[in-house]
Each structure stands twice: as structure tokens, then as C-alpha cells.
Amino acid sequence: xxxxxxxxxxATGVTIDAAVRHVDLVPTILESxxxxxDSSLPGASLVELMRIGRGEDRPSYFEAxxxxxxxxxxxxxxxxxxxxxxxxxxxxxxxxxxxxAREESNLAEARRDRTEVLLNALRxxxxxxxxxxxxxxxxxxxxxxxxxxxxxxxxxPRNRYGEADDPKRLIEIDAMLxxxxxxxxxxxxxxxxxxxxxxxxxxxxxxxxxxxxxxxxWQSGRPDEAIQTLEAALKHGITHRDVxxxxxxxxxxxxxxxxxxxxxxxLAGDDIEALNALGIAYGQANRSSVSRCPDVS
Numbered sequence: 328x329x330x331x332x333x334x335x336x337x338a339t340g341v342t343i344d345a346a347v348r349h350v351d352l353v354p355t356i357l358e359s360x361x362x363x364x365d366s367s368l369p370g371a372s373l374v375e376l377m378r379i380g381r382g383e384d385r386p387s388y389f390e391a392x393x394x395x396x397x398x399x400x401x402x403x404x405x406x407x408x409x410x411x412x413x414x415x416x417x418x419x420x421x422x423x424x425x426x427x428a429r430e431e432s433n434l435a436e437a438r439r440d441r442t443e444v445l446l447n448a449l450r451x452x453x454x455x456x457x458x459x460x461x462x463x464x465x466x467x468x469x470x471x472x473x474x475x476x477x478x479x480x481x482x483x484p485r486n487r488y489g490e491a492d493d494p495k496r497l498i499e500i501d502a503m504l505x506x507x508x509x510x511x512x513x514x515x516x517x518x519x520x521x522x523x524x525x526x527x528x529x530x531x532x533x534x535x536x537x538x539x540x541x542x543x544x545w546q547s548g549r550p551d552e553a554i555q556t557l558e559a560a561l562k563h564g565i566t567h568r569d570v571x572x573x574x575x576x577x578x579x580x581x582x583x584x585x586x587x588x589x590x591x592x593x594l595a596g597d598d599i600e601a602l603n604a605l606g607i608a609y610g611q612a613n614r615s616s617v618s619r620c621p622d623v624s
Contacts, residue, residue, distance in 0.1 A: 343380055346407065347373055348387045384409050388452040394494050394501070396456065398535055401488035406449040413445035417493045421445065500530055508539060516547045534565045541573065550581050568594070576604040584611035 350370030358364055358372040371385070387407040395402040405414040412430065414420040421435040421442050435442045490496065507522030523540035526533055537560035544553035557574040560567075571590060578587035587608035591601055 341377070341380075343377060345376055345381060346384060346387065346409070347376070348385065386448050386451075388449070390454070391494075392456060394497070398533060399485070399492070400494050400497055401492040402454075402456070403494055404449060404454055406445055406452065408445055408448050411441060411445060413442065413449065415446065415449055416495070417488050417490045418495070419446075497530070500526060500533065503529070504533075504535055504539070507536075511539075511543050516543055519543050520547075531563050532565060534560060534567050534570065537563075537565060538567075538569060538573065541577075545577065550577060553577055554581070554583075568598075572598055572601040572604070575608070576600060579604040579608040579611070582611065584608045588612060 348370060350368070351373050352370070354364060354368050354370045354372040355374060357368075358374050364372060389405050389407070391403040394400040401417055403414065403416060405412065405420075407413075407424070410423060410425040412420075412422045412424055413435075419435040419442060420430075420433050421438060422430040422432065423434060424430075503522060503526045507519050507526065510516075510522055511519035520540060520543055523536050523543065526536040527540070530536075537556055541553040541556040541560075544550070544556060554574065554577050557570055557577065560570050561574070571594060575587045575591035575594070578584075578590065585608075587604060591605040591608065594601060
């Protein structure tokens, strides 16, 4: 640790055998810079710990929620207490980090008492799903997804997840999705289509695969197949807003005004692209209605 403040910390690098957290970094920097402590921050300053060379154990919470929010996989949450790391998944995991830093030996079943202790420690944290940022338009989200940056609108939460939803059992599905997206980026649309279809065949409730596949079809000038793909997603119980809005957009832009209105009316809200598609659909419906009226002039 470099010199951080007037007499408050070592001037040379030191190693202190105490568990700390990422959320402690900003409070530490602020206090070391003389800015004082900010009680609104979630962490705690480490300046005193560095001064005396030891500190009390502070349980650390961690989570990885992307696959849960975008694909409906089991949420990954956990806690580190002392040198034990617990991961709360359908197949629970417990690792003794002092002797197993690579986390290769799962002790959750062998040490049930310790597993329960850490599970109760985890329940003391706020495990509500994270807030989602404001959404871009569907067109922007499609392009970001194609580049692998975002995963789409949130999946519907579930009360229970089974072993088949455990992320560590779905690593291959994740790799297949990335490969399919990479194929499209390299101009291999047909191979990309086949790769996304393979994902759907393996796990039919993978919403990302339907959205990506429909996008590839649409960009490749195959609108009917794009529409059929999103309709198949709805039939499989996938109710993501993006799926319904994008289906409405495709229907409106291909002359299926009535179906688009039925899907989008009451759904558009403040989604600019959905409102635009609904307007197009109403415009097409009105023109069709006018064209059927007799000339009474």
C-alpha cells in the first residue's frame, strides 16, 4: 500500500492477512485523501486496518445475476465468511479457501452444519434483484445483443429453480449462444441460424436464442421466418416484453395490421419503437378500411 495520508498508513507496501471487500475501496480512498467518510457508501474504510495490521472479519456478499435476468437461469448469490465461501445455487457449493483457493472441492454436503451457517449469513443481506437501467430502443438493443454486450429485457422471476437451471450446468448453452452470435458477426448468417436453432432444440425456453434468431432472419431478408420464430417463443411460454414488441414491429412492417394491433395495444407504454409500430399498424388498418368504403361523393 502506498502512502495514503499524513501518518495514517504505512509508507511502504505491506500485506495484511484480513479479508476485505471491493466495496471498501472507495471509502478507503476517500478517507486516505482527507475527504472524510461518507456514511451513504456501502463499504467501510480500511485505513484503520492498515494502521494496526489486523481487523475483524466482515462477511462479503457477491452475486452474478445477468443469466438470471436475461435467460431465466437460477440466480447466483453467495457469501464469504472468514475463509469459507458459500454459493447459493440449486446445487449448493461450499469451499474452504485457505486450503482450496481454486475452489475444486465442494464441501457443501460433507459440512452441512457449516453450509447452513453460511446460508443464514447470506439471508442477512439484501438479495433482491438489482435495479435495471433505462432501456434503449429495441433496434439499439438488437445491435448490442448481436455484439454480445447485453442480454435483453428481464426474464420473469420464478419461485423455484431446479438443478437444470443451475448456471454451472448451462455453460455449454452459453458457449453455443456466443458462437452463434460470432458466426453472424463474421457474415455467416446461415450457420448462425443453425447454431441458434441448436440452442432452442437443447433448451426451448432460452429467450435469447429466439430473439437473436429472429433478428438474424429479419436482417437476412426473411421476415416470415423472423415472425414465426417469435411466435414460437410465445407458444413456449416466453413472455419477455422484447419478444412481444419486436413481433408487433415485424407484423406492422409486413402488412399484418390487425395482428400487430392486437399484440401491441395496451403493451406499448412508453416504448418508442412499440408506439411507432402501433401507429403504423393503425395507419395500415385505416387505409384498408377506407379502401373498402364505397365512394358516396
